[in-house]
Amino acid sequence: MIDPALLREDPDRVVANFAQRGLAVDFRKQVAEFADLDKQLRKLNKQEEDLRASRNQLSRQIGEMMHGSKQDTGQLQQHASKIGEQIENLHQDVVELKAAAQAICYHWPNLLHDEVPPGKSEQDNKVLRKEGKLPKYDFDARDHVELGKIHSLLDFDSAGVMAKARFVVIMDTFARLHRALGQFMLDMHVKQHGYHECNVPLLVNTKALTHTGQLPKFASDDEFFSAKSDDLHLIPTAEVSLVNIAAGRLFSEEELPLKLAAHSLCFRREAGSYGKDTRGMLRQHQFEKVELVQIVHPDHSYSAWEKLIADAERILQKLRLPYQVVELCAADVGHAAARTVDLEVWLPGQNSYREISSCSNDTDYQARRMKTSLRSKPKNRLVHTLNGSGVAVGRALIAVLENYQDAQGNIAIPEVLQPYMDGLTRIEIP
């Protein structure tokens, strides 16, 4: 959600900002509609409050009269009762107006930061820098699917039979490597980057998803799997669970920044991505990710964001994986975010860089929805929330397999992971 005060003061600025995202939504119309509803709402609300004030006064008076001498209060009671009816009527309208206004503004995205590059699609994302050396092979680099086949350790068939497409069974040393990656990442963030280790619910309710901005959505493009009978949804990312730890809280300045990390499963329906990345385990319904979340002072969110990106980058550096840092353009920045940087890891098998982390500053968007503030004078302020992957574990496995292969298809194990694998240095073809 964005600041309603800003909306009142400078609706044009809000509309212009929304327009940068290039969404097929007439924000000018929506903002005007909202402003209209808001105006009515405030008027009626004021009326209702005035009526309540006068009823409260009458009630107080009645109380006093009954307390002392036993005076007849019948007339006053009748009067108050009538006011009560008026309040009732007005209240109905107020509730309806409020719902109508919310139905509009809860769909709106966050305001983009001024420095977000303009653009129409992900083609317009801006590569900020490239890190690490691309591996040079005197053979054709295999992708992870082929490597999985050579080693017989990635079983897409069984997964497809027991579940469906976009699932995989990972076996033996590959599974071990996968686990090592997750452990390594979480350890780094907890031991060296100062995050609190969290183990979080993988199922969360509608309210939690609304706080973080996953709900409500423009269209009905379901992003996640749900058990609607229980109002529980499988999390698309641990960001939801981690951010909601701060929901409704009022922080003192010393408590910030609150840095949280979790290694979790994530679940996505991938409903809108038919035919995209169907080969291999690049895009799965279920995958693991180490997620970083920071609840920060609103004045320091961008410097904290830079550090969070560095935390994620550190993982790729330690794994010696080449990557590039990409700032998302206006069209590609997510709903809740004001600014986002992706880390894209080099995948020799795909001959391209692919997203392995996405780090966003959501400013006060989530904080406003979930009422998370910072104790401050003269007025308490909303905190800012940051989130980033540090990093996607499944894709990290792909990256290691493809970047650490030799001519035969053996996989070297990155040095930092060897302690997690009983010192194993190589996965040999059977």
Added chain:
RNA sequence: GGAGAGAUGGCUGAGUGGUCGAAAGCGCUCCCCUGCUAAGGGAGUAUAGGAGCUAAUCUUAUCGAGGGUUCGAAUCCCUCUCUCUCCGCCA
């Protein structure tokens, strides 16, 4: 799943229909006193909204959430959620 008990401010904890936004204690802030330390005294101390000169001040809502009864609800009634204890089940 069954039975019972509970949910009050930063914390502990009073409060069963009227000046209760809420006693008391703790904590915190400011001031005073005491040559340090320890102790003592006084004042203040919830959140969100609206009105107002971004003032003083006034006002509305909030005692787990949502409804209801009433002139008036923390207090009575209903529904839900959560927590605790016991039983069952389970990892």
